[in-house]
Each structure stands twice: as C-alpha cells, then as structure tokens.
Amino acid sequence: MNFRQFPSSALVAASLLLAPASAFAWGAEGHEIVAGVALHELAPAARAQVARLLGGEAMLVAQSNWADEIKSQRRDTAPWHFVDIPLPARELVMQRDCADGNCVVAQIQADLQMLRNKKLGDAARAQALLFLIHFVADVHQPLHAEDNGDKGGNEVRVEIGRERANLHKVWDVDVVEAMGLDPGAAAAGIERIISREQRQAWAHGTPADWANQAHAIARDQIYPPLQGAREVRLPRDYAWREAQLTRLQLARAGVRLAWLLNTTLK
Numbered sequence: 245m246n247f248r249q250f251p252s253s254a255l256v257a258a259s260l261l262l263a264p265a266s267a268f269a270w271g272a273e274g275h276e277i278v279a280g281v282a283l284h285e286l287a288p289a290a291r292a293q294v295a296r297l298l299g300g301e302a303m304l305v306a307q308s309n310w311a312d313e314i315k316s317q318r319r320d321t322a323p324w325h326f327v328d329i330p331l332p333a334r335e336l337v338m339q340r341d342c343a344d345g346n347c348v349v350a351q352i353q354a355d356l357q358m359l360r361n362k363k364l365g366d367a368a369r370a371q372a373l374l375f376l377i378h379f380v381a382d383v384h385q386p387l388h389a390e391d392n393g394d395k396g397g398n399e400v401r402v403e404i405g406r407e408r409a410n411l412h413k414v415w416d417v418d419v420v421e422a423m424g425l426d427p428g429a430a431a432a433g434i435e436r437i438i439s440r441e442q443r444q445a446w447a448h449g450t451p452a453d454w455a456n457q458a459h460a461i462a463r464d465q466i467y468p469p470l471q472g473a474r475e476v477r478l479p480r481d482y483a484w485r486e487a488q489l490t491r492l493q494l495a496r497a498g499v500r501l502a503w504l505l506n507t508t509l510k
Contacts, residue, residue, distance in 0.1 A: 270385050271417040272309045273427045274494060278381040279308035280431025281498025285443075286505060293509035297370040304377060305427075311378035324351040324375070325382045328391035329459045331467060336452050336459070341391075348383045352376060352451040359508050377501065380451075384497040386462035387415045389455045394474065403477045411476075414483065415466070420494070422487040434495045446496050447503035454500065458493070465489075 270278070283304050286294065295301040315322055327347035329336050336342075342350050358364060358372035382388045387397045394400050397411030404414070423430045470476050479485070 270381050270494075271420065272312075273425070273430075274385070274416065274420040275308040275312075275378060275381050276305050276427035277420065277423075277431045277434065277494050278384075278497040278501060279305040279377055280428055281434050281438075281495060282377075282501040282505065284431070284435045285499055285502030290502075290505045290509040294373070294505065297366055297373055307374055308377050308381070310374045321375075324348055324379065326388040326396060327383070327455050328396075329389055329455065331390050331392040331463050333459075333463075335456045336389075338452070348379050348388065349451040349455050352379050352383065355379065356504065356508060376504070380454075380501040380504065381494075381497045383451055383454050384458055384493045384500075385415060386458045386466055386493075387412050389458040390462040390467075392467065399474060400470065401475045404482055405480045411466075411470075414478070415486075418483040419486040419490040422483040423491060430491075430494075431498070434491060434498065438495055438499065442495070443499055446499045449500075454496075461489075461493075 283291075283301065286301075286304075291301050294304050298304060298307060311321065311325070323346040325348055327336065327341055327349050329341050336349065338349070341347065345351070345354065355372040355376040359369055359376065361369070390396065395412070397415065398413075400411035402409055402411050402414055404418070407418075409418070420430075423433075
C-alpha cells in the first residue's frame with residue numbers, strides 16, 4: 245500500500261493549531277463521555293424528567309449509543325447522524341446539505357420539538373430524548389459535518405504505527421481513547437476543568453451553528469495536512485496530539501446537551 249507520509253512541516257503547523265481555543269470528536273466511549281458531562285450539568289427539574297422518561301437518570305449515559313445500535317433495524321435513521329457540508333464551503337446551507345430533513349441538524353430540531361410536546365406519549369418523547377442525546381454528540385464530531393467525497397473520511401485509509409484504519413475511525417475512536425479507556429473518569433475529568441466562562445460561552449446557539457463549528461475544524465485543521473491524499477501514514481502520536489481538541493469538543497457537546505435539556509425539560 246502506497247501511503248503518503250504526513251509532512252513534517254504540516255505536523256508543526258498542526259501542533260500549533262492544537263490550542264484550547266479550537267476544538268475537535270465518536271464511538272461508544274465518546275457518546276458516553278458527552279452524556280456523562282451532560283448528566284453532571286443537568287438542573288434538578290431536567291434530571292427528574294430524564295429519570296422519569298428513561299427509567300433512571302443513569303440511563304442518559306447507559307443509552308447514549310442507542311441510536312447507533314438500532315441502525316440495522318431502522319435504516320431510515322442512518323443519514324440522521326451527520327450532515328454533508330461540502331468541505332470547501334464556508335457554512336451549512338440546509339437546502340443543499342440537508343435534503344428532506346435527512347441530516348443531524350434537522351433531526352436535533354425535530355427531536356427537541358417532540359420532547360417539548362407534552363401531548364405526546366412518554367414512549368415517543370423518550371425516543372426523541374434518546375435520539376437527541378446521541379445526535380448532539382454526533383454534530384460535534386468534525387467528520388460528521390463535512391463532505392469531501394470520501395464518506396466522512398471513511399474512504400481515507402490511514403496507517404498509524406501498526407494500525408491500519410480509516411480517518412473516520414481515527415476520529416470516532418482513537419482520539420477519544422487517547423484520553424483514557426474509562427468514559428466515566430474522562431467525563432469527570434472534563435467536568436472538573438470546565439470554567440464558568442466556558443459554560444456561558446457554549447450554552448447558546450443552534451444545531452446549525454454547532455455543525456458549522458465542527459465543519460470548520462475539519463476544513464481548516466484536519467484535512468489540510470493530508471494534502472488531498474486518500475492513503476496517509478499518520479505519526480504514531482497523532483491521536484494523543486488531537487486529544488486536547490477532542491476533549492474540548494466533547495466538553496462543548498456535553499454542556500450544550502445539558503443546556504438543551506435544562507431549557508426544554510423545565
């Protein structure tokens with residue numbers, strides 16, 4: 245396999261971009277971390293409603309991957325996990341990037357509407373809540389908010405040491421695992437370092453705003469060092485280098501999920 249080496253000059257540039265003011269990641273662990281942060285941030289009223297709808301507040305974390313687990317039975321939900329914003333684009337255009345509402349941005353909005361509607365039965369609202377928990381995390385994964393003709397990085401083959409995978413898998417899993425293998429400990433660690441100013445800064449906006457933020461990360465930081473290659477050898481410490489940005493993006497997702505639940509489940 246003819247992998248292109250990750251350029252050393254690009255490595256230097258990438259390392260300079262890994263500053264706390266920027267952001268990045270989600271496999272099962274990433275979703276549990278986001279849900280764990282959100283659980284810490286829930287107000288009492290929202291916490292009680294989550295517990296009632298899901299059968300216990302801990303189910304917010306335990307069922308955070310439900311939307312992935314049902315995809316084989318609910319194939320119609322597969323496009324709801326991402327939004328294909330063209331990589332060179334400056335921002336999301338719903339008519340272009342989210343036809344018929346089949347994208348993560350539209351589905352977050354739809355789930356919020358269902359969760360607000362107290363005329364719906366608890367079963368329908370609980371399902372909307374489970375989708376919402378998962379999709380708020382998904383929209384913060386940079387490769388869930390871009391389209392470079394490579395299926396969100398799934399068709400970019402990468403080699404890291406002895407591992408051969410694809411770029412999407414690296415951003416779903418490897419960069420999260422670089423933070424440790426215990427999602428609960430990772431969520432607690434994130435919660436300890438979130439400042440009041442960060443909470444205030446993150447607890448606003450729309451799903452479209454968050455998709456644009458994630459897309460900008462993919463466009464401006466993840467893809468440029470790859471130089472358009474579809475076969476790339478990444479440095480052994482690539483996941484570790486990106487862990488700081490991953491932590492920030494997971495933190496943003498957790499705070500924003502809690503904010504949505506606190507304002508919706510009063």
